[in-house]
Amino acid sequence: MQTPTTETTSLLHTCRNCENTFNGSYCNQCGQESADPDHTLRGILARLLGEFFHDVKMFLFTSLELLLRPGKTISGYLSGKHKTYYNAFNYFLVAGSLATVLTLWRSQVHPETIQETVKMYEQTYQQMGVTYNKSTLEFLAKYVLWIQENYNVILLLTLPFLALATWLIFRKRGYNYGEHLLINCYTYGLFTVLSLPALPFMDTTRPDSPALFITFPLVLLYYAWTFRDFFRISWGKAIFRSVLSQALYFVVFMVFVAIATLLAILCIILYFSVRKALG
Numbered sequence: 001m002q003t004p005t006t007e008t009t010s011l012l013h014t015c016r017n018c019e020n021t022f023n024g025s026y027c028n029q030c031g032q033e034s035a036d037p038d039h040t041l042r043g044i045l046a047r048l049l050g051e052f053f054h055d056v057k058m059f060l061f062t063s064l065e066l067l068l069r070p071g072k073t074i075s076g077y078l079s080g081k082h083k084t085y086y087n088a089f090n091y092f093l094v095a096g097s098l099a100t101v102l103t104l105w106r107s108q109v110h111p112e113t114i115q116e117t118v119k120m121y122e123q124t125y126q127q128m129g130v131t132y133n134k135s136t137l138e139f140l141a142k143y144v145l146w147i148q149e150n151y152n153v154i155l156l157l158t159l160p161f162l163a164l165a166t167w168l169i170f171r172k173r174g175y176n177y178g179e180h181l182l183i184n185c186y187t188y189g190l191f192t193v194l195s196l197p198a199l200p201f202m203d204t205t206r207p208d209s210p211a212l213f214i215t216f217p218l219v220l221l222y223y224a225w226t227f228r229d230f231f232r233i234s235w236g237k238a239i240f241r242s243v244l245s246q247a248l249y250f251v252v253f254m255v256f257v258a259i260a261t262l263l264a265i266l267c268i269i270l271y272f273s274v275r276k277a278l279g
């Protein structure tokens, strides 16, 4: 057995967290750092700022890499490069939260009541010469306003369905459903980041909003670019599969919503009939 030289023994640390003996800046058992803790106000602030800027830098780096080299970035992350790129699920959450903050801010600056939204719908439909039902419009207005206020919840809800769609389309490539969740965290996350500058100006409550005509093709295009780069397929195939994945996602999501609504109605009927039976 080799005896450690005095030089290496002097570098050995006893972990402050788990008492393991290790060499280097971090404990190889639990990750605790070897440097002396600095609990002065200056030390705490420096640490907080350091962590914050490291996070921001990694988020921006990951965004840029996802935009320019989505294939290399996603395959790198899936193969375990977790220190180079921002954690996929957190990336999606941060992007969604930023989008929610901007949407809420926009609705604070331009508050829209349900009545105003309904009026706007009426005007648009009258101009288009479409016949409408007022209660349907009220329902639509409530729905759109609810979506605006719960943007991140909606994003989280759509994720499993998007992953199911891409998993079905690319199932022969051998990536499992969990991996497809991560692929979509990055792809949909970056799309959300790209749409951030436009969000304060977007009037999503308008049925004829130009934003919808810009964002949807952008989603399709970015998904196609990712598919092309990640799965190494032609532009034609990538665009076709991008359109297919969005259509499939939409159908699956609608089927899910229909089943959920049906179950909810059944529960309500059951609840009232049980209450009636019990008197």
Ligand SMILES: [Zn+2]
Pocket (backbone or CB within 6 Å): 015, 016, 017, 018, 019, 020, 027, 028, 029, 030, 031, 032
């Ligand atoms: Zn340790």
